[in-house]
Amino acid sequence: MCTIIVRHQMDDWCSTIVASNRDEFYDRPASGPGVLRSRPLIVGGRDEREGGTWFGLTRDGLFVGLTNQRSFGTRDDSLRSRGTLVIDALGEGSLEGVRRYLSRVDPASYNEFNLIFGDGAGVCAAYGRRDAREVELEMLGEGVHVLCNDRIGSPEFPKAIKARERVMSVPPDIWPRIKPRLVQVLADGSLPDPSEVPPVPPGAPFDQDVARYLQAICVKTPVYGTVSSTIAAVSPGGVEQYWFSDGPPSETSFEDMGHLTRGAE
Numbered sequence: 001m002c003t004i005i006v007r008h009q010m011d012d013w014c015s016t017i018v019a020s021n022r023d024e025f026y027d028r029p030a031s032g033p034g035v036l037r038s039r040p041l042i043v044g045g046r047d048e049r050e051g052g053t054w055f056g057l058t059r060d061g062l063f064v065g066l067t068n069q070r071s072f073g074t075r076d077d078s079l080r081s082r083g084t085l086v087i088d089a090l091g092e093g094s095l096e097g098v099r100r101y102l103s104r105v106d107p108a109s110y111n112e113f114n115l116i117f118g119d120g121a122g123v124c125a126a127y128g129r130r131d132a133r134e135v136e137l138e139m140l141g142e143g144v145h146v147l148c149n150d151r152i153g154s155p156e157f158p159k160a161i162k163a164r165e166r167v168m169s170v171p172p173d174i175w176p177r178i179k180p181r182l183v184q185v186l187a188d189g190s191l192p193d194p195s196e197v198p199p200v201p202p203g204a205p206f207d208q209d210v211a212r213y214l215q216a217i218c219v220k221t222p223v224y225g226t227v228s229s230t231i232a233a234v235s236p237g238g239v240e241q242y243w244f245s246d247g248p249p250s251e252t253s254f255e256d257m258g259h260l261t262r263g264a265e
Contacts, residue, residue: 002067009142014233015120019182043260052083061234069112070149095119120236187250189218
């Protein structure tokens with residue numbers, strides 16, 4: 001139940017800020033940010049099981065973030081890794097390049113997914129559904145957009161509404177004052193009122209009580225939860241900030257990873 005918050009064209013010192021939590025089973029192996037591809041330079045965390053990433057950046061400030069589409073069934077392990085889709089998209093090097101690439105992707109080749117990507121100048125969402133003929137693209141405007149495990153604006157995720165309201169309320173400011181506010185949002189483990197949680201369907205792999213815990217921005221259950229967080233800021237042509245928490249942001253400090261985006265190609 002990942003959460004990706006994008007704050008676009010609201011701050012003078014940069015064009016776009018991304019603050020995201022990665023939620024996963026604790027036993028799924030992953031490593032923190034490193035170089036995923038050298039030409040063009042792509043950096044991000046690595047899913048050690050499939051080799052892809054959930055969020056990546058290029059030197060020029062292009063970013064792509066991934067969430068799985070929520071499903072109450074089982075995934076098809078014979079399909080291609082959604083995480084490698086992120087790296088291939090970043091390899092296109094530009095927002096328009098990613099859009100062209102996704103227009104060629106057959107969504108039936110992947111388990112269902114959602115993407116949000118941008119380059120400082122623009123931001124776009126993409127939705128891959130196996131029963132669709134092509135990936136659906138949605139251009140996003142100025143403001144705060146929150147992508148969980150469904151399309152932006154889905155009524156199934158009250159935590160997205162909460163995250164959006166909190167980040168919208170952060171006034172434009174310098175980075176040292178904005179960053180702690182974003183960390184507070186990502187670290188929020190409070191639960192919604194049970195009445196706000198959409199009912200799970202019969203046969204779901206978890207019950208209504210677990211569904212409520214999954215609606216926290218920072219998720220914590222015995223076997224699944226927020227395992228890492230990323231905060232990045234980009235402007236057209238470059239990365240302004242890149243920070244990573246190798247653990248839940250409520251318990252783990254963020255480390256500056258900006259040196260990775262300045263590495264030599």
